[in-house]
Amino acid sequence: MAVAKAKSAFVCTECGAEYRKWQGQCSSCQEWNTLSEVHLASARPGGGAAPGRSGYAGDLSREVIDLGNVDLSEVPRMSSTFAEFDRVLGGGLVPGSAVLLGGNPGAGKSTLLLQTACKLAQQRRILYVTGEESLSQVAMRAHRLQLPTNGLKMLAETSVETILAVSEREKPEILVIDSIQTMHLEDISSAPGGVAQVRESAAALTRFAKKTNTVLLLVGHVTKDGSLAGPKVLEHMIDASLLLEGGADSRFRTLRGQKNRFGAVNELGVFAMLEQGLKEVKNPSAIFLSRQEEQAPGSLVMVVWEGTRPILVEVQALVDESALGNPRRVAVGVDQNRLAMLLAVLNRHGGLFTGDQDVFLNVVGGVKVLETSADLAVLLAVVSSLQNRALPKELVVFGEVGLSGEIRPVPSGQERIAEAAKHGFLRAIVPRANAPKQAPKGMEVIAVDKLSDALDAL
Numbered sequence: 087m088a089v090a091k092a093k094s095a096f097v098c099t100e101c102g103a104e105y106r107k108w109q110g111q112c113s114s115c116q117e118w119n120t121l122s123e124v125h126l127a128s129a130r131p132g133g134g135a136a137p138g139r140s141g142y143a144g145d146l147s148r149e150v151i152d153l154g155n156v157d158l159s160e161v162p163r164m165s166s167t168f169a170e171f172d173r174v175l176g177g178g179l180v181p182g183s184a185v186l187l188g189g190n191p192g193a194g195k196s197t198l199l200l201q202t203a204c205k206l207a208q209q210r211r212i213l214y215v216t217g218e219e220s221l222s223q224v225a226m227r228a229h230r231l232q233l234p235t236n237g238l239k240m241l242a243e244t245s246v247e248t249i250l251a252v253s254e255r256e257k258p259e260i261l262v263i264d265s266i267q268t269m270h271l272e273d274i275s276s277a278p279g280g281v282a283q284v285r286e287s288a289a290a291l292t293r294f295a296k297k298t299n300t301v302l303l304l305v306g307h308v309t310k311d312g313s314l315a316g317p318k319v320l321e322h323m324i325d326a327s328l329l330l331e332g333g334a335d336s337r338f339r340t341l342r343g344q345k346n347r348f349g350a351v352n353e354l355g356v357f358a359m360l361e362q363g364l365k366e367v368k369n370p371s372a373i374f375l376s377r378q379e380e381q382a383p384g385s386l387v388m389v390v391w392e393g394t395r396p397i398l399v400e401v402q403a404l405v406d407e408s409a410l411g412n413p414r415r416v417a418v419g420v421d422q423n424r425l426a427m428l429l430a431v432l433n434r435h436g437g438l439f440t441g442d443q444d445v446f447l448n449v450v451g452g453v454k455v456l457e458t459s460a461d462l463a464v465l466l467a468v469v470s471s472l473q474n475r476a477l478p479k480e481l482v483v484f485g486e487v488g489l490s491g492e493i494r495p496v497p498s499g500q501e502r503i504a505e506a507a508k509h510g511f512l513r514a515i516v517p518r519a520n521a522p523k524q525a526p527k528g529m530e531v532i533a534v535d536k537l538s539d540a541l542d543a544l
Contacts, residue, residue, distance in 0.1 A: 176349015353393030384471030419449025435491030
């Protein structure tokens, strides 16, 4: 009897593209040495060809349902005991969902999930699977964080088959896997952490979660550029992808949603790393506004919109004469290409030339601004540093700047102004379309149409 030859393919670990043979560079993402061999299982256990269109023998018990007849009842959620965690998730944990939590080493991924699991274990059945640490290490961390340890079921295992067998017996409501890169299936010959192992292990665990209505929480590693490690298909399998950001030298951690089938993306949760673990920060604007008493040139407060709420952050600019033939443009927290574009607008429509100056820009607190509402604040901070004149401390600014020098409106302008007034700001420069009919009590709102109007208002 002839033995069928095992089929294999080469998959790019960066973009997930597949190739029949190995090559040095991926044609899709142009990355080098990212192709890994994956052994493919047979699509049909019997080995026969699939019947044609006329002889298809599929499962005919499935019924086709009209879209208008689909049940619209809201999916029940369970709280994670952290309001900031629930905010990023879209309201809480959804039964049958798969959530991937990524972050740099030391960011606090295991700490956040251990705190959540210990607190929820007092009312719900939870199974915590650790593949990177021993049970004694996890117990020591829980004791150090002064967490309740009774009721939390622990398992130190890396075999997916064993984990699924134990889960069938224990029937947990929440299953925590720390981490997916350490898991492996016996049928796959590659090492744990490889493309095939990560993809198939995540697929098997996700199928179990969907079938048993279990919440699946996966811990994932990240690459040097901050993206989730493993095949790109992993991000398509899961329901929510969260990223815990923050360096080891920073007290604060930001939890950002990158994908969420049950809520808004780009939602932001803020935590503080203390001796007792992660503690949620209910007023993020307060930590990003720890400013000095004496206002310095180039410093300005802007209002950015993160997910479903406004946050006040400080932007700092430093403009200095360049000793190089090609002046530097360095931006931390905002897009560097957008900074170059805004400087060109400032030269053309504001009459201020920075072509022979080094321009450095920083958003205080490590916040990454992904929207265009920071344009006007960035330009006014640059002007303040260029002219070495400090702006009023009670001033707040937001607005998008167009290439023709016009100030465009941004979403949720009324809420941004209200948030600034709540923190004691007395003046606001905003796009005219965002100006309220009646300004908050004690605040002067200056509406502008063009960049020249904003410069005159200073």
